[in-house]
Amino acid sequence: xxxxxxxxxxxxxxxxxxxxxxxxxxxxxxxxxxxxxxxxxxxxxxxxxxxxxxxxxxxxxxxxxxxxxxxxxxxxxxxxxxxxxxxxxxxxxxxxxxxxxxxxxxxxxxxxxxxxxxxxxxxxxxxxxxxxxxxxxxxxxxxxxxxxxxxxxxxxxxxxxxxxxxxxxxxxxxxxxxxxxxxxxxxxxxxxxxxxxxxxxxxxxxxxxxxxxxxxxxxxxxxxxxxxxxxxxxxxxxxxxxxxxx
Amino acid sequence: xxxxxxxxxxxxxxxxxxxxxxxxxxxxxxxxxxxxxxxxxxxxxxxxxxxxxxxxxxxxxxxxxxxxxxxxxxxxxxxxxxxxxxxxxxxxxxxxxxxxxxxxxxxxxxxxxxxxxxxxxxxxxxxxxxxxxxxxxxxxxxxxxxxxxxxxxxxxxxxxxxxxxxxxxxxxxxxxxxxxxxxxxxxxxxxxxxxxxxxxxxxxxxxxxxxxxxxxxxxxxxxxxxxxxxxxxxxxxxxxxxxxxxxxxxxxxxxxxxxxxxxxxxxxxxxxxxxxxxxxxxxxxxxxxxxxxxxxxxxxxxxxxxxxxxxxxxxxxxxxxxxxxxxxxxxxxxxxxxxxxxxxxxxxxxxxxxxxxxxxxxxxxxxxxxxxxxxxxxxxxxxxxxxxxxxxxxxxxxxxxxxxxxxx
Numbered sequence: 229x230x231x232x233x234x235x236x237x238x239x240x241x242x243x244x245x246x247x248x249x250x251x252x253x254x255x256x257x258x259x260x261x262x263x264x265x266x267x268x269x270x271x272x273x274x275x276x277x278x279x280x281x282x283x284x285x286x287x288x289x290x291x292x293x294x295x296x297x298x299x300x301x302x303x304x305x306x307x308x309x310x311x312x313x314x315x316x317x318x319x320x321x322x323x324x325x326x327x328x329x330x331x332x333x334x335x336x337x338x339x340x341x342x343x344x345x346x347x348x349x350x351x352x353x354x355x356x357x358x359x360x361x362x363x364x365x366x367x368x369x370x371x372x373x374x375x376x377x378x379x380x381x382x383x384x385x386x387x388x389x390x391x392x393x394x395x396x397x398x399x400x401x402x403x404x405x406x407x408x409x410x411x412x413x414x415x416x417x418x419x420x421x422x423x424x425x426x427x428x429x430x431x432x433x434x435x436x437x438x439x440x441x442x443x444x445x446x447x448x449x450x451x452x453x454x455x456x457x458x459x460x461x462x463x464x465x466x467x468x469x470x471x472x473x474x
Numbered sequence: 475x476x477x478x479x480x481x482x483x484x485x486x487x488x489x490x491x492x493x494x495x496x497x498x499x500x501x502x503x504x505x506x507x508x509x510x511x512x513x514x515x516x517x518x519x520x521x522x523x524x525x526x527x528x529x530x531x532x533x534x535x536x537x538x539x540x541x542x543x544x545x546x547x548x549x550x551x552x553x554x555x556x557x558x559x560x561x562x563x564x565x566x567x568x569x570x571x572x573x574x575x576x577x578x579x580x581x582x583x584x585x586x587x588x589x590x591x592x593x594x595x596x597x598x599x600x601x602x603x604x605x606x607x608x609x610x611x612x613x614x615x616x617x618x619x620x621x622x623x624x625x626x627x628x629x630x631x632x633x634x635x636x637x638x639x640x641x642x643x644x645x646x647x648x649x650x651x652x653x654x655x656x657x658x659x660x661x662x663x664x665x666x667x668x669x670x671x672x673x674x675x676x677x678x679x680x681x682x683x684x685x686x687x688x689x690x691x692x693x694x695x696x697x698x699x700x701x702x703x704x705x706x707x708x709x710x711x712x713x714x715x716x717x718x719x720x721x722x723x724x725x726x727x728x729x730x731x732x733x734x735x736x737x738x739x740x741x742x743x744x745x746x747x748x749x750x751x752x753x754x755x756x757x758x759x760x761x762x763x764x765x766x767x768x769x770x771x772x773x774x775x776x777x778x779x780x781x782x783x784x785x786x787x788x789x790x791x792x793x794x795x796x797x798x799x800x801x802x803x804x805x806x807x808x809x810x811x812x813x814x815x816x817x818x819x820x821x822x823x824x825x826x827x828x829x830x831x832x833x834x835x836x837x838x839x840x841x842x843x844x845x846x847x848x849x850x851x852x853x854x855x856x857x858x859x860x861x862x863x864x865x866x867x868x869x870x871x872x873x874x875x876x877x878x879x880x881x882x
Contacts, residue, residue, distance in 0.1 A: 301836035331838040391838070
């Protein structure tokens with residue numbers, strides 16, 4: 229099993245958010261989690277990425293034969309986990325290009341691979357940015373600073389395509405995107421899909437799943453998965469909403 | 475030893491002790507020390523300091539054997555080594571350097587902007603033992619680098635300097651303070667900018683923990699002149715940077731910037747006071763601090779806009795990053811506006827490093843320590859990237875790397 233979440237319960241500030249959540253993802257699979265506001269979708273994404281604000285009450289997570297809780301935030305990233313943030317953080321003064329260069333090399337170092345030099349990295353970045361219709365001038369700017377909502381999301385996908393993760397978690401990547409940007413972003417994701425990597429897509433709407441076809445769709449309510457199935461569940465939610473699952 | 479005894483004992487070594495007017499001024503200053511109740515709550519010059527250490531000091535001064543001024547005609551630059559606050563006299567067609575004179579002292583003592591209850595300034599006047607005057611002649615564009623050296627342990631340097639930029643002149647002044655001995659430098663700089671002149675003043679402070687540096691400066695800007703001060707404080711010892719600025723004629727400008735990097739038990743006190751006294755003047759004050767361990771800092775920022783100073787633009791900003799729960803940074807911005815057509819603002823943000831930003835960077839594979847360091851660098855990136863002198867930029871970067879190497 230690539231990612232195995234067993235009976236996960238999590239709380240923050242005395243409020244239980246995840247309650248005995250179970251989820252298994254195999255290599256090469258695309259999973260979508262849909263759920264109403266506040267059901268714990270983003271908490272799951274943050275817990276997987278290692279955010280330290282949460283208290284783990286119970287459960288276990290295995291990722292690529294590692295106990296995930298034994299790995300800190302950066303070790304998880306270096307092991308191939310990537311979170312595309314719902315609200316990417318603006319970091320004025322940190323230039324995109326050296327930041328991404330340093331990020332890719334930290335991963336390569338852990339994998340005992342040779343570090344990528346400046347020139348090769350510049351070529352890689354330029355080509356990936358072009359795929360996502362990102363202007364080269366944007367790469368001279370600070371991380372997420374002064375970006376529109378759509379630009380931020382596109383930049384998250386650019387980072388993902390550079391870091392080429394084994395498991396990518398997309399936390400409401402479709403929010404704030406117009407239809408053209410949604411197409412560009414989803415094409416970027418589809419381009420990355422191989423039989424060796426997996427995706428966990430968190431969304432409210434079926435629209436995103438029209439472009440990225442999931443193998444499994446899960447409905448999450450009150451911190452647990454209450455129903456799992458195929459794409460038909462997304463259509464059902466689009467038609468009737470989440471109420472019947474609550 | 476009390477101030478009176480200390481003064482009487484060392485009087486013969488103090489500048490202008492034969493001048494009756496100056497002596498009478500000094501008697502008044504002694505009286506202030508003897509009657510003042512040292513109101514720590516309201517006197518900004520007393521915050522966070524061990525006053526006893528500075529008042530009950532043992533006076534010791536050595537007249538330097540050698541100082542130097544080197545002139546490089548090719549690029550209009552001058553290198554000055556100021557030793558124990560003194561500098562050799564020098565004159566060419568662009569600048570003139572002399573010792574300060576009685577009349578300069580009188581100009582200092584008549585200055586009404588520098589606060590009368592500032593005990594460090596009063597100590598400076600009382601025990602004055604060094605200082606120089608530099609005049610940049612009309613329409614010249616030059617660069618001066620001053621290395622301020624203190625030669626021995628336990629020296630007490632009380633120094634007054636006077637900089638005059640004549641009409642149409644432009645000066646880039648880089649001052650370095652990198653002293654390793656157990657001594658105190660108490661310096662008062664008075665800077666006069668004539669019409670259409672410009673002074674870019676950089677102060678790089680990197681003293682060891684046993685060296686105390688107290689700098690008080692006052693700039694006065696006439697029509698179309700600009701004073702820019704940029705302070706980079708990496709010192710491990712106590713540093714005080716107080717600057718008073720007066721915009722006395724139309725279209726003059728003061729741009730004050732300070733960055734301090736503190737750790738261990740170190741303290742830094744900072745103050746800026748800008749007086750807008752004419753129309754169409756601009757001021758900008760930006761002070762940023764990074765504080766680790768049990769370090770403490772204060773920043774008092776004042777902008778006063780006189781009723782005649784219409785079309786004033788006056789901005790104040792202070793920001794601080796606290797890297798430890800035990801570090802503290804007290805910032806107090808104040809605006810006093812008596813004109814009605816002005817654009818003024820002030821802001822202050824102090825807190826720990828942004829944990830969301832740390833998480834974001836770590837989620838891309840960067841270690842916690844690397845993320846913290848990159849965020850500290852980014853916090854001051856704007857100020858550092860505005861340094862347009864390559865050598866100085868490299869110097870500051872090296873000192874920043876040294877500071878960051880101690881951040882755990």
